[in-house]
Amino acid sequence: MPVISAExxxxxxxxxxxxxxxxxxxxxKDLRSKLSLxxxxxxxxxxxxxxxxxxxxxxxxxxxxxILSYPKLQVVAYSLVKGNxxxxxxxxxxxxxxxxxxxxxxxxxxxxxxxxxxxxxxxLHKRRMGIASHFGVLTDTVTMGCAKKKLAGLYxxxxxxxxxxTAVTDSGETIGFAVRSKNNVKPVxxxxxxxxxxxxxxxIAFKCIGKHRxxxxxxxxxxxxxxxxxxxxxxxxxxVDEWKLF
DNA sequence: GCGACAG
DNA sequence: ATCTTGTCGC
Numbered sequence: 427m428p429v430i431s432a433e434x435x436x437x438x439x440x441x442x443x444x445x446x447x448x449x450x451x452x453x454x455k456d457l458r459s460k461l462s463l464x465x466x467x468x469x470x471x472x473x474x475x476x477x478x479x480x481x482x483x484x485x486x487x488x489x490x491x492x493i494l495s496y497p498k499l500q501v502v503a504y505s506l507v508k509g510n511x512x513x514x515x516x517x518x519x520x521x522x523x524x525x526x527x528x529x530x531x532x533x534x535x536x537x538x539x540x541x542x543x544x545x546x547x548x549x550l551h552k553r554r555m556g557i558a559s560h561f562g563v564l565t566d567t568v569t570m571g572c573a574k575k576k577l578a579g580l581y582x583x584x585x586x587x588x589x590x591x592t593a594v595t596d597s598g599e600t601i602g603f604a605v606r607s608k609n610n611v612k613p614v615x616x617x618x619x620x621x622x623x624x625x626x627x628x629x630i631a632f633k634c635i636g637k638h639r640x641x642x643x644x645x646x647x648x649x650x651x652x653x654x655x656x657x658x659x660x661x662x663x664x665x666v667d668e669w670k671l672f
Numbered sequence: 673g674c675g676a677c678a679g
Numbered sequence: 680a681t682c683t684t685g686t687c688g689c
Contacts (some may be wrong), residue, residue, distance in 0.1 A: 482681045485683075506678080517677040524679075546678045556678070577678045609689085615678080 442522045444510040448571035457563045464509040474539035475647030479655040490651040499642045503665045505531040506654045521560035543643040547571040549589045549617035550602030560591025569619030570627045
């Protein structure tokens with residue numbers, strides 16, 4: 427029984443807006459069967475952060491993907507796209523609200539990043555299909571998630587100092603980690619999205635932590651989409667001038 | 673019925 | 680997520 431049919435169109439752009447929760451759940455279960463958590467196979471040279479910004483009481487979404495060099499973590503390019511969303515925010519179904527626009531930003535990039543970090547979860551999800559995993563399977567790319575709040579599972583609070591972490595489990599299975607990215611701040615929740623292991627997600631997350639609570643990829647993505655929404659940056663694909671990179 | 677609940 | 684001012688801490 428195919429999940430995709432004439433009644434249920436096959437592209438995020440055209441159909442996610444009209445899905446019922448039951449249909450969305452069916453899609454997540456189907457995508458889960460295609461999920462892969464094999465260890466990273468290729469070296470990471472660029473890592474991107476993906477996020478969207480919204481105006482209060484507006485259905486317009488400002489999506490963006492910011493590519494940073496790795497491991498230096500300097501912004502080298504970014505793709506910004508203005509889109510629309512009608513699918514409401516429902517915990518567990520964030521992908522259906524944000525992916526259509528982020529996908530446009532992704533398709534607009536002439537060169538894709540080696541890995542994309544999402545502002546949300548990967549397998550740290552009831553059905554192991556958070557936005558990072560969803561996007562990864564959909565586009566066959568390497569992804570991981572970094573959420574600011576816990577969505578599912580159980581965990582014990584990690585030590586208060588930077589670098590401490592604990593596992594987030596669901597029925598005894600580890601589905602992610604609660605990572606203290608800075609002293610005395612709430613932990614961030616890390617999990618693999620697609621084509622990488624739990625250990626990989628933890629390793630990458632640590633190498634992306636700078637002076638702030640949020641890892642650089644998602645922190646920059648959040649910053650750029652906000653600048654886009656407020657008019658400081660324009661829609662389109664942009665590359666940072668070489669001279670700004672040293 | 674009550675608590676949980678990414679953005 | 681977004682709307683907002685001051686304020687506490689490193």
